[in-house]
Amino acid sequence: MKNLLLGFIVMSIISCTKDYGKVEVTYQEATAIYGDIEAIRSQPLNETIREITNPGKIYLGNDVILIGEEQEGIHVIDNSDPINPTSVNFINIPGNKEFFVKDNKIYAETYYDVVKIDFSDIHNAVLDSRAEYVFQDLWKNGEQTLIGFSYKEVTTTLDQKDDFYQQVLAENEIYLDYAKNIIPKSALPSSFAGSGSNVSGTANRVTYTKEHVYIIGNNSMYIVADHSQGLKKVDSKTNIGDGVETIFPFEDNLYIGSRSAVNIFNISDPKQPIEAYEFEHATACDPVLPADGVAYVTLRTADFSACPGNTNSLLVLDTRDIYDVEQKKEIAMSSPFGMTIIGDDLYIGEGDNGLKIFDISNKYEPELKKSLDNIIAYDVIPHPTISNLILTTGLDGVSQYMINDNGESLTLQSSISY
């Protein structure tokens, strides 16, 4: 009887320390997509033109505009007459999100592979070469080959007995591995692609330098050598920390932006990147724009977004010694996204909060020159050939603005809507 009473008391105490209630969880449910990878690889490259429905990366050449259609390919737009840009081709690149353009060649990721596509003839792109299984070996589920995941927002209510998140972690190893290796969706709604010309976007996961393609996943960097015989995967896979988002080459270094740091990798040997310095910062989405002895880093956060936190700022880093990087200045911003340098001015797109222009004649002490609140700009680059023309990306398209009076005002020239 005594033991029974003691047991009752112990059970009562234990039950009194459990929490009760429910949790409503909203998450992206991933469903595996299976397919025949060889059949995908042998699909025709050029397809009939189609509407832009889910734009991603944008590249502006001298007389051509490339607009990525997320997961599907790239729209080719003839811009030889800028007043009347015309869609002329659709390059079919299944699974593609990120690409880089150099000398009329597109370097793009596609599921397991990286492809090099020659679009010198904008009406008829040609597959130059393909490096297979760059990101991982083939995943099979029985006879089926995993080619990706589709995502659907799901809301479910759990009681205290559901061990939901632990089950997800325990039972979804394939998904978790896939998500680590694969190229994730960009944190920007739309942005300019990396480019071998003097105008390049700052929010990219693919870049090209020293005859090598560098691609960053969630926590790894993959390298593909661009030989005259074609693309060839470099076997070394470099771990670069979690939450990696952007890569930008400058001189002998790669500047990699992650949610908590800027990492500088020296690529004197392009096949063997060596980390030279890690500059830690507050957790945020952070494009990096290196220049001569300086790097500009934008930190962006927002409520209940992929970049949570309470930091929105521009960091100025002294990178004259890449082994001892020093923060020179931090400037409060509203919601900084992509940026570019035109002459002595630094242009920073603040999304719906406008476009800011800083005077960087003293590159370590940027001074706010102009705040143009009426321009929606998620990313910004100069026109490749017209010096006083800039392009911005918004949620609905790309706009071209003429720079007046040395940046005192901008005049809208044209827009491409999608």
Add this chain to the structure above:
Amino acid sequence: MLRITQVLLAFMVLLYAKGIYAQSYTFDDSTYDYDSSTYSFGVIDYDNYKYHDIYGYHYGFAMAIGLDDFSPDTTKHLAAVHLDTYLGWRFNKKFSLTSGLGFEFNESRISGFRFDTQFLTLHLGGRYNVFNTKYMPYIYGRLGYGFGPPQEEGLVDHENGVNYQAGVGLTFPSHKSRKYFIALSWHHQQARGAESFIDSLGNEINTKYDILINRLVIKFGMEIN
């Protein structure tokens, strides 16, 4: 909400006023009256001049920690830290009422998600001394309302919620006006809010929780008359 706050504050002011009045009050109880040169209110005296106060105004401070944090199974550790200050009135050798203000942090784990809750709590309580012995055992209960912190940008939004607490304790007599006590308490806090998680792969998971936090806490404190 404002009404509850006003009532609690009014109650605290009343207790304080009553306490000032009690400083000059002589307790008339033939069994337990002790009119010292230092204290003019009622006490229970024990050997060696150690005593318990049994009448009038008092205030106190307490700190409590959750016993789950000491579980042998480290995966079940749940932190709970409560800090408390209160003002009270003793009606007689058995019964007293208190009104207080506290800060309470409770870690909670529901459905595999961990929520850190913080509340600024206003509460009303009652204590009953079971035996008027030298080491005086008591039972107590209190009812309160916890105010969640302002929304943190990007991550967390806690709402306010009712809390209640019940427990058993022991007050130690002393020569001085300071008395120490220890108590074992069951603490319950209603907690609602929203929290957004980003996992190591960068996936966003938004949650809305509606839970009752139940904690066994051990409380240490000091009362001053």
